[in-house]
Amino acid sequence: MAPRSASKSAVPSDKVGVICRALRRAIIEQALEPGAKLPEDSLGERFGVSRTIARHALGQLAAEGLVELRRNRIAVVATPSWQEARDAFDIRIELERLVVRQLAGKLTKSQVAELNAHVDAEDRARDGSDAVSIRLATEFHILLANMTNSPILVRYVSEVAYRCCLTLSLYSRPHSSECAINEHRAIIAALVKGDEAKVMSLMHSHLDSVASRALVAPAPQRGRDLLDILAPYAEEGDGGRVVKLPKVVRAR
Amino acid sequence: MAPRSASKSAVPSDKVGVICRALRRAIIEQALEPGAKLPEDSLGERFGVSRTIARHALGQLAAEGLVELRRNRIAVVATPSWQEARDAFDIRIELERLVVRQLAGKLTKSQVAELNAHVDAEDRARDGSDAVSIRLATEFHILLANMTNSPILVRYVSEVAYRCCLTLSLYSRPHSSECAINEHRAIIAALVKGDEAKVMSLMHSHLDSVASRALVAPAPQRGRDLLDILAPYAEEGDGGRVVKLPKVVRAR
DNA sequence: GGCCGTCGAACTGCATGCAATTGAGGCGCT
DNA sequence: AGCGCCTCAATTGCATGCAGTTCGACGGCC
Numbered sequence: 001m002a003p004r005s006a007s008k009s010a011v012p013s014d015k016v017g018v019i020c021r022a023l024r025r026a027i028i029e030q031a032l033e034p035g036a037k038l039p040e041d042s043l044g045e046r047f048g049v050s051r052t053i054a055r056h057a058l059g060q061l062a063a064e065g066l067v068e069l070r071r072n073r074i075a076v077v078a079t080p081s082w083q084e085a086r087d088a089f090d091i092r093i094e095l096e097r098l099v100v101r102q103l104a105g106k107l108t109k110s111q112v113a114e115l116n117a118h119v120d121a122e123d124r125a126r127d128g129s130d131a132v133s134i135r136l137a138t139e140f141h142i143l144l145a146n147m148t149n150s151p152i153l154v155r156y157v158s159e160v161a162y163r164c165c166l167t168l169s170l171y172s173r174p175h176s177s178e179c180a181i182n183e184h185r186a187i188i189a190a191l192v193k194g195d196e197a198k199v200m201s202l203m204h205s206h207l208d209s210v211a212s213r214a215l216v217a218p219a220p221q222r223g224r225d226l227l228d229i230l231a232p233y234a235e236e237g238d239g240g241r242v243v244k245l246p247k248v249v250r251a252r
Numbered sequence: 253m254a255p256r257s258a259s260k261s262a263v264p265s266d267k268v269g270v271i272c273r274a275l276r277r278a279i280i281e282q283a284l285e286p287g288a289k290l291p292e293d294s295l296g297e298r299f300g301v302s303r304t305i306a307r308h309a310l311g312q313l314a315a316e317g318l319v320e321l322r323r324n325r326i327a328v329v330a331t332p333s334w335q336e337a338r339d340a341f342d343i344r345i346e347l348e349r350l351v352v353r354q355l356a357g358k359l360t361k362s363q364v365a366e367l368n369a370h371v372d373a374e375d376r377a378r379d380g381s382d383a384v385s386i387r388l389a390t391e392f393h394i395l396l397a398n399m400t401n402s403p404i405l406v407r408y409v410s411e412v413a414y415r416c417c418l419t420l421s422l423y424s425r426p427h428s429s430e431c432a433i434n435e436h437r438a439i440i441a442a443l444v445k446g447d448e449a450k451v452m453s454l455m456h457s458h459l460d461s462v463a464s465r466a467l468v469a470p471a472p473q474r475g476r477d478l479l480d481i482l483a484p485y486a487e488e489g490d491g492g493r494v495v496k497l498p499k500v501v502r503a504r
Numbered sequence: 505g506g507c508c509g510t511c512g513a514a515c516t517g518c519a520t521g522c523a524a525t526t527g528a529g530g531c532g533c534t
Numbered sequence: 535a536g537c538g539c540c541t542c543a544a545t546t547g548c549a550t551g552c553a554g555t556t557c558g559a560c561g562g563c564c
Contacts, residue, residue, distance in 0.1 A: 087402040150339040
């Protein structure tokens with residue numbers, strides 16, 4: 001509906017931007033799981049562009065921390081460690097507190113309407129797939145950030161929110177985020193009321209509860225597969241090599 | 253001295269990384285002023301690589317907000333608006349409060365030594381060029397962030413610090429940041445002492461004072477040239493065109 | 505003299521080609 | 535059967551070439 005063509009910067013042409021957006025979305029909807037391979041050829045073919053462009057897009061996404069690039073290796077969707085996930089949430093909390101601090105009491109009527117409409121959409125999607133719910137929940141926060149009119153803040157909040165989303169698919173059990181919709185409504189209400197302190201603490205506890213519900217301890221059994229579990233034991237120094245393991249069948 | 257090869261991610265090969273680091277440094281030392289042109293050819297030639305690589309590097313820097321990319325146009329060093337500068341500082345304050353909160357009372361002896369050595373270097377550079385002083389001051393903060401061992405936090409703090417650095421060359425009068433060295437020492441002391449609240453407020457006021465010393469109001473006369481002054485009046489929508497002005501001699 | 509239109513050089517957007525590296529399967533050896 | 539080596543297809547790293555666009559300058563016209 002809204003003609004939100006989003007980020008004006010960092011998008012050399014727009015083909016790159018299209019691919020980035022598509023991949024971001026696929027990643028946060030968990031159509032692409034962490035660790036999924038992203039060969040340049042395939043991407044290029046899929047989007048009707050050459051490898052050059054696909055490569056460029058991967059570079060951008062790597063800069064955002066959504067994909068991992070290793071020299072001469074196929075790019076893969078990032079697999080953040082549990083600690084990184086925690087860090088991302090900590091940063092996110094601070095950034096979003098900043099967002100609501102700037103927004104408290106300053107929302108226009110149409111902005112409030114837009115926010116409410118979004119939460120309604122979240123409500124409606126409750127029966128649908130988890131993926132959509134998660135995406136909408138994330139987009140609520142990005143929508144909020146957008147209203148600050150601070151491009152930098154928007155960029156950082158978006159990035160870190162996407163990263164958090166990514167970690168959710170790694171470490172959370174299903175259906176863990178739906179109950180947060182009420183908290184979104186509460187935040188809107190507090191924003192309208194203009195109570196800065198209140199809305200900041202609401203946002204804080206909202207994110208904190210999402211984080212603690214989602215990030216269920218380092219859970220030995222929760223990792224994707226053997227390789228992930230062993231990762232911390234094979235600290236990869238700047239050129240280090242993972243210890244050779246006898247016969248590991250990589251989970252496809 | 254320290255074998256700090258820095259960011260492992262987001263660097264496809266390393267030629268790209270080399271170019272990025274070089275340009276970042278040139279930018280924050282103000283060898284490249286905001287608005288400076290960065291043609292792909294020249295960069296490629298300068299660094300002994302093809303345009304492809306130079307282009308990729310520019311893409312990365314654009315993602316960090318240090319350069320501006322516009323379709324079919326020569327890339328230029330970013331020229332943040334005054335408002336963006338303010339926003340960047342606000343974000344920076346929150347992020348660095350997070351840094352020192354995590355670090356308070358947790359520094360090892362060698363880390364403290366490293367910090368002190370750095371501030372000593374800042375002291376020594378006081379007689380040298382402004383550019384070096386500014387770079388060192390910025391690097392102090394990045395050094396601090398590094399000690400959190402949180403790659404994400406490091407990345408964000410670095411980025412936003414570079415951006416702030418960039419704005420300093422636009423909006424600040426010369427010699428405005430040197431007196432901050434004592435504040436760096438105070439922060440180290442408070443970190444060692446482990447007083448979380450104290451160090452957070454120290455960092456807050458440190459950055460706040462740098463910002464307010466530096467960002468001297470929108471100052472009609474302080475902008476680079478006429479075009480910058482007029483920029484806010486010619487909001488560029490996603491494909492909008494700046495209003496045609498009769499005969500503007502662009503300050504070289 | 506100043507303004508406008510036209511032209512050319514410069515630059516970007518993108519695809520493709522070639523060399524180098526990887527990792528995966530097959531083969532032989534123990 | 536298991537383990538290691540070796541070879542080859544798959545994939546990346548990078549440069550170059552071509553087409554389209556922009557910017558600046560020159561020259562004509564008012």
